[in-house]
Amino acid sequence: MVEGLRMRYGTHDVLREVTFRARHGEVVALLGPNGAGKSTTIEILEGFRTRSAGRVEVLGTDPAHGDERWRARIGVVLQSWRDHGKWRVRELLAHLGTYYAGYSTELIRRPWETDELIEAVGLSARADSKIKTLSGGQRRRLDVAIGIVGRPEVLFLDEPTAGFDPAARREFHGLVRGLADVHATTVLLTTHDLHEAERLADRIVILAAGRIVADGSAEELARRMAGEDEVRWMRDGRRFETSTTDSTRFTHGLFREHGDAISELEVRRASLEDTYLAWVRETTEAVR
Numbered sequence: 001m002v003e004g005l006r007m008r009y010g011t012h013d014v015l016r017e018v019t020f021r022a023r024h025g026e027v028v029a030l031l032g033p034n035g036a037g038k039s040t041t042i043e044i045l046e047g048f049r050t051r052s053a054g055r056v057e058v059l060g061t062d063p064a065h066g067d068e069r070w071r072a073r074i075g076v077v078l079q080s081w082r083d084h085g086k087w088r089v090r091e092l093l094a095h096l097g098t099y100y101a102g103y104s105t106e107l108i109r110r111p112w113e114t115d116e117l118i119e120a121v122g123l124s125a126r127a128d129s130k131i132k133t134l135s136g137g138q139r140r141r142l143d144v145a146i147g148i149v150g151r152p153e154v155l156f157l158d159e160p161t162a163g164f165d166p167a168a169r170r171e172f173h174g175l176v177r178g179l180a181d182v183h184a185t186t187v188l189l190t191t192h193d194l195h196e197a198e199r200l201a202d203r204i205v206i207l208a209a210g211r212i213v214a215d216g217s218a219e220e221l222a223r224r225m226a227g228e229d230e231v232r233w234m235r236d237g238r239r240f241e242t243s244t245t246d247s248t249r250f251t252h253g254l255f256r257e258h259g260d261a262i263s264e265l266e267v268r269r270a271s272l273e274d275t276y277l278a279w280v281r282e283t284t285e286a287v288r
């Protein structure tokens, strides 16, 4: 839960009145362009940054005052573990898991059993490999395994698929969906990619220039983001152009009125991406 969150660096407001909520077991994508404030938001929720104002709660606790028990319930996927190249996958995960052993609850046994975890992230074939020999995609899976070894109730992923090829991206989406659907993990991830957010998230929160521009399911946003189509045509040797939210109705009217006099009709539908980019542009210009 985030309410009226603000973050200021010096005189620069990076987050202004940011408010949103993630429900239990939901995948929420924080979507926005570079510099929108996504990482800042996620780092405040992880307890790694101190906010300037507003209310924030993760699992009922203010992250600024989260104790070890709270931290054991949170998973954070950081950048790759480059320092542990000589460790083997199973070895590292078993070792990191020991930190969580004292934090089991009646419902959740911590840590995740090492081989089960390795299988869940699709690394069984590499369980005995040294980390430095993993491919980029496999390394990212290991990063996720490290983030979830304590069976977190909430998982934070900051741009998890940056640098992935399309196949690796799709597999990764399956992994994240599985965590939410099978293990009821609440997931908050950041991305620049509208299509990724649409495919993966139950809810999309669009952030631009430190403000929330929109918040809803992909379908809700698609409905709200139905922007204006462009219609072009020729009549009596003249070129016409208009924008309309209902191009079908408009062209019906056009033919009813002018019939055969219409030629070279063109309809260009606004894509979700056009509207997303327009919203981001408007917000960014408004705060300048």
Ligand SMILES: Nc1ncnc2c1ncn2[C@@H]1O[C@H](COP(=O)(O)OP(=O)(O)OP(=O)(O)O)[C@@H](O)[C@H]1O
Pocket: 009, 014, 032, 033, 034, 035, 036, 037, 038, 039, 040, 041, 192
């Ligand atoms: N420690 C800091 N000191 C001053 N300004 C900062 C600091 N950290 C971030 N900023 C500024 O805050 C703004 C938001 O940055 P943030 O990293 O949260 O954006 P982002 O949406 O995650 O962007 P990206 O997609 O590029 O990672 C940027 O203008 C950035 O320059």
